[in-house]
Amino acid sequence: KNEVEQSPQNLTAQEGEFITINCSYSVGISALHWLQQHPGGGIVSLFMLSSGKKKHGRLIATINIQEKHSSLHITASHPRDSAVYICAVWIQGAQKLVFGQGTRLTINP
Amino acid sequence: DVKVTQSSRYLVKRTGEKVFLECVQDMDHENMFWYRQDPGLGLRLIYFSYDVKMKEKGDIPEGYSVSREKKERFSLILESASTNQTSMYLCASLKQGPGEQYFGPGTRLTVT
Numbered sequence A: 001k002n003e004v005e006q007s008p009q010n011l012t013a014q015e016g017e018f019i020t021i022n023c024s025y026s027v028g029i030s031a032l033h034w035l036q037q038h039p040g041g042g043i044v045s046l047f048m049l050s051s052g053k054k055k056h057g058r059l060i061a062t063i064n065i066q067e068k069h070s071s072l073h074i075t076a077s078h079p080r081d082s083a084v085y086i087c088a089v090w091i092q093g094a095q096k097l098v099f100g101q102g103t104r105l106t107i108n109p
Numbered sequence B: 001d002v003k004v005t006q007s008s009r010y011l012v013k014r015t016g017e018k019v020f021l022e023c024v025q026d027m028d029h030e031n032m033f034w035y036r037q038d039p040g041l042g043l044r045l046i047y048f049s050y051d052v053k054m055k056e057k058g059d060i061p062e063g064y065s066v067s068r069e070k071k072e073r074f075s076l077i078l079e080s081a082s083t084n085q086t087s088m089y090l091c092a093s094l095k096q097g098p099g100e101q102y103f104g105p106g107t108r109l110t111v112t
Helices: none
Strands: A004-007 A010-014 A019-025 A029-037 A043-049 A052-056 A059-064 A069-074 A083-091 A097-099 A103-108 B004-006 B010-013 B019-025 B031-038 B042-049 B064-070 B073-078 B087-094 B107-111
Touching: A004 A083, A010 A019, A019 A029, A019 A083, A019 A103, A029 A069, A043 A052, A043 A059, A043 A069, A069 A083, A083 B042, A097 B042, B004 B087, B010 B019, B019 B031, B019 B087, B019 B107, B031 B064, B031 B073, B042 B064, B042 B073, B073 B087
Parallel strands: A010 A103, B010 B107
Antiparallel strands: A004 A019, A019 A069, A029 A043, A029 A083, A052 A059, A059 A069, A083 A097, A083 A103, B004 B019, B019 B073, B031 B042, B031 B087, B064 B073, B087 B107
């Protein structure tokens, strides 16, 4: 079993819909990251969380440390949000990130 | 802005060739990482370095080696390329954990 599990693996929605991507992890962590990767492109960091909730524009990330779960929400989704979204955790005591398999999001106009 | 650059976006090599992938960062970061990304498997850590001339094996180091002679440059070496090393290779840098990693644009390597 992977230490970091994301769901769904693929998500297709219509423009304007509210999107939720989930991430569960099974290890103790120092921080959780949400990353975005556009087709053919590099990876950019969206959020780093260790507790609570963060918001940036239409994107909201939450984390529940007790339940070992995080969600990434996109409000009023747009075709330019189409990308792979990756959850990654910084394991306590380690010097590395462990990544989920990613969620491929497609927003149709 | 932090910039992480990789020497090639696309590379085609033959089986058995020695392959060098280079990564350069311009923000004086101590930590640098090499990952490979494959469909269905996500990003997997090959090697990382937390200082000049220091290196640590990641999860899948077999068939790879690394070199870090200068702080800004981290090289990944495929000693004898094989077809199962066809993949997207991503470099990243980090000031200190558990902070934000900055990724390069990636090198798509095809070994034929």
